[in-house]
Amino acid sequence: MLRNQRDQMHASHGDGGILAFDAYIYLLKAFAATVPEDALSSFQAICLGLFVVKLGLHEQVLSLGLSTAKEPTGLILFECFLRFCGVYFANQWNSNQKMKNYRFSALDLSAGKLAVRSSSGSTPEAYFVTDEVYTLQTRTEERMNVAASMKPKLIHDAAHVALVSKLSVANGELRYG
16 A cells, blocks of 8 residues: 555656655654654554545645645645644534544545444544455454554644644654744
8 A cells, every 4th residue: 555655656746756755654653653642653644644645635735726836745745644633533523524523434544535434432443445345355343443542632632733833853753843
């Protein structure tokens, strides 16, 4: 999945797409390390990050002229990720965001689409539906919820802080200041 997304960024945007994608993955890992209480692992951050790339939010930012950049950058991809986390993991939502919230929708990481939740609990749900259901023929109760250990409030709050802070990367760490 990671390699496929990287190849797609290369096909769509050339060498600049690869550089943007690699920087983005680095930022996702650094972000995960800043979220308290192990609320988001690097693996989970990368899964969410790839989901956001599949959604194509960065393409909307570029096509609507919301950025001066003509091609995606690591920072544009990362900002889309942070904004997605702000909506998806929010405790409150407005009516047009309701279905984009973890309490109402699961994530199909394979297809980059929102999916029907398989449980009514408050734990986020994220599955590789295409791989598990269609390829491996895994029963619903046996699917692996990649998001099971995520702590939505902590992720939401960390994304908000990252959006409103000046960020820098030093010694392999994301720093706010």
